[in-house]
Amino acid sequence: MLILSLFWAWLAWNCYHPWRGKPEIFGVVSFIFGLLVGELPLHIIVIEFLITIGLIAGGGLYGLLDASAVLIAGASWLALAQFYSQADGARTEVLGAARQILGEDFIDAIPPERRRDIPARPELSELINPFAFKVPGVRRVRNVTYHEQDGRPLKLDIFHQENLPPNAPVLLQIHGGAWVIGNKDQQALPLMGQLASRGWVCVTVQYRLSPGATFPDHIIDCKRALVWVKQHIADYGGDPNFIITTGGSAGGHLSALLALSANEPAFQPGFEAEDTRVQGAVPFYGIYDFTNSLSQRRHKGLEELVGKRVLKCMLSEEPERWQQASPLFHVSDQAPTMLLIHGDGDTLAPVEESHALYKALREIRGVRVGFAELPHAQHAFELWYSRRSLQVIYALEYFLTALHQEHLDQQ
Known part of the structure; x- marks a missing residue:
């Protein structure tokens, strides 16, 4: 004992x-x-x-x-x-980050009928059974092919309300797994279930993995998926003119890179003319600077992984490729609205990665960015229902709903 x-x-x-x-x-x-x-x-x-x-x-x-x-x-x-x-402090942190972007009274701009739908606290049933991901009234369309690469179909899943309300806001989810593992079936299910139940259309994307794939294959696939969404999501009730991208870990890296490299020809071979802008990004605990230019990381494990399996060259050999793969080096005044989320207890992707990206974005006039640093939160904290993950999701729903309302008001 x-x-x-x-x-x-x-x-x-x-x-x-x-x-x-x-x-x-x-x-x-x-x-x-x-x-x-x-x-x-x-x-x-x-x-x-x-x-x-x-x-x-x-x-x-x-x-x-x-x-x-x-x-x-x-x-x-x-x-x-x-x-x-x-864990309830996570809600305060995310709402604080949202206020950095939208102002202190941003919640008041949300129509009352939409504001009332956002839960005030986690439901006991969700906390008791943290893996009950099936949400009543939400349909999941599985394995829709968005592109074929070398004879291999690349697929995505779509979550939407069964009654398909038109012109719904769209969330594009990119899974994590260190660019070498993971799939679209298992990540961000609480977030997508919550938003889909409130009228969003959520899309989760498959992309080629290393070592079979070599960067930029990963981001090219994600951009192809975005193009497919813009062309076809209206068939599922989604508004192609309002898309927010998100993801955790490697998905945080790719969602940030997707948002910051809009219309970058090097990441759009064969579809350079397609518009790959998004209206916002919410990356979770990502790696944003492969070069470690600010000494964010204390060890070399990531450099070994990226060099040998993802980029397949070392930093000393091709530094420009390492910079090209790093969202930090794509920061510009064209960046969309971004809200970064990272736990200060993360032992796999240090929170200093988000510090660096947040600071770089904040220094550019006209760019809207917020940063929620969650006390004690570990890597991948939102994989299932927990008190912390639900508080983050509810706070994000306020932010995303207000951001969408802003979009509607500007039309």
């Missing part, structure tokens, strides 16, 4: 103090346990409590050491309960 309770205490400690140093593998371990425990703290408390009760009922605990173990376990439960209670 003592060993078990010490492990539980470390789980709680890791939520508050994730590993950021070397060896890098410790950061991966910290991420795995930090994500699981940090986003499901009450579930973990219940499981650990039941294990403890079972050991006590079975007569497996006795003596001073076991009594100390129970006290340690209890302290870890209190720490996790406190961690859970702090």
Whole structure:
């Protein structure tokens, strides 16, 4: 029991103090346990409590050491309960970032009937079953081919309300996975389900992965998907003139690059004349500077991955290609509205990546950008329903609804 309770205490400690140093593998371990425990703290408390009760009922605990173990376990439960209670602060951070862009009173500009639809707090049913992604009234159209590359179909899924309201705002989701793994089926489901239930059309995109693909294949596919959306999304009720792109991790990188490199010929071979502008971007915990020009990253693990498997050249060999792949080097006065979201507990993609991009965008006159730095949030924190992820989603819904209303008012 003592060993078990010490492990539980470390789980709680890791939520508050994730590993950021070397060896890098410790950061991966910290991420795995930090994500699981940090986003499901009450579930973990219940499981650990039941294990403890079972050991006590079975007569497996006795003596001073076991009594100390129970006290340690209890302290870890209190720490996790406190961690859970702090998750509501994510809503404040995202709303603060939205106010940087739209002004202090931006919520008042949302029509009352739309404002009332946004939940004030997470539903208990969503918190109890964090993987119940099916949303009533939302249809998912799977595996629509948007392009064929070398005989391979590239596909996307579309989420929309069953009654297909016309001229709905569109969200384009790009999945993460370090450019080498991942798929369109498993990421951002809480966000897309929430927005689709409120009348948005959400599209999640497949793209070629490394090492089979070499950059810029990834962003080319994403831009082809965007072009398909602009040409066909009206058939699903979407408005091709209002598209917001989002994604997490590698998807955060690609969604930021998509937004900042609109109509870049190098990323649109064979479809250079197509308009690839979007009306906004909400990248989550992305890598925005492969070159590490500001020393945002403390270790070389990412450089090894990118050099050997994604770009297939090292920074010292072709620095211009590394810059071309980095959203930070595409910052200009043509940038659309952007709201960056990143947890300061991220052990895979340091929050300094978002600091750098945010600062660069802020320095350009006329560019609208906000940054929500979420206390203690780990990488991939919004993969399932949790108190933190739902608060972020609800705050984002306010922001995106207001941004869409602004678009409607300008027509």
